[in-house]
Amino acid sequence: MAEAEITKAMIVNWALVELGLAPNFSIDDDTPLGARVEIFWPRTMARAFGLHDWIFCRQTFLLTRQQATPINGWTYGFDLPGGIIGPPLKLTSDPRCEVPLRDFAIEGKTVFTNEQAAYARCKVYLEPTDWPPQFTDAFAVLLAAYLAVPLTQDTELAANKEAAAIGTPSQGGAGGMFGRLIAQDRAASPVASPAVSDALSGGRFTTDWHGRY
Numbered sequence: 001m002a003e004a005e006i007t008k009a010m011i012v013n014w015a016l017v018e019l020g021l022a023p024n025f026s027i028d029d030d031t032p033l034g035a036r037v038e039i040f041w042p043r044t045m046a047r048a049f050g051l052h053d054w055i056f057c058r059q060t061f062l063l064t065r066q067q068a069t070p071i072n073g074w075t076y077g078f079d080l081p082g083g084i085i086g087p088p089l090k091l092t093s094d095p096r097c098e099v100p101l102r103d104f105a106i107e108g109k110t111v112f113t114n115e116q117a118a119y120a121r122c123k124v125y126l127e128p129t130d131w132p133p134q135f136t137d138a139f140a141v142l143l144a145a146y147l148a149v150p151l152t153q154d155t156e157l158a159a160n161k162e163a164a165a166i167g168t169p170s171q172g173g174a175g176g177m178f179g180r181l182i183a184q185d186r187a188a189s190p191v192a193s194p195a196v197s198d199a200l201s202g203g204r205f206t207t208d209w210h211g212r213y
Contacts, residue, residue, distance in 0.1 A: 016144075044142050048142055049085055061081045065077070066079060078118045080109045090121040141161055
């Protein structure tokens with residue numbers, strides 16, 4: 001028998017069960033519960049996807065070169081894709097993301113460089129149907145932590161669920177269920193050709209996002 005497709009409603013109901021509540025949420029839920037889910041689902045998404053540069057949501061893009069010549073001294077401007085999470089993990093001049101851009105600047109949604117072609121490896125949001133099962137499980141527990149106080153007024157329960165999902169505050173989000181997944185994800189990345197590295201993988205970079213100055 002085929003497994004049921006994982007949906008937002010299913011994950012919310014898993015979170016409700018974590019709190020000892022009835023799993024009665026539906027996607028068109030126009031109730032106080034539905035309103036709370038709409039508040040805390042985006043926060044849980046931002047936190048869960050921001051904990052780590054997850055392999056499953058990385059995607060490499062060939063950036064679209066702008067027709068106009070930049071006015072800031074660079075030869076070319078390239079559009080960053082929409083729907084990405086944070087800045088690019090890596091900017092390169094080759095599709096395998098092995099040759100990092102050495103000189104670049106990022107302003108808003110534009111990458112400036114003197115290279116004729118530019119590629120970006122980025123994190124993107126995915127629908128729950130595309131999440132790994134273990135990530136989905138941890139996400140439901142983290143969502144339960146957010147929903148605990150609004151639904152049960154139990155701060156201890158909220159703290160326990162947060163610790164189960166991401167560890168204690170002293171672990172800085174690197175413990176619990178997500179911490180184990182982060183360790184597994186790092187172990188799965190190639191060592192010889194890392195998918196990501198600091199400072200956008202070798203480009204000349206400063207904290208104001210300029211590769212050359």
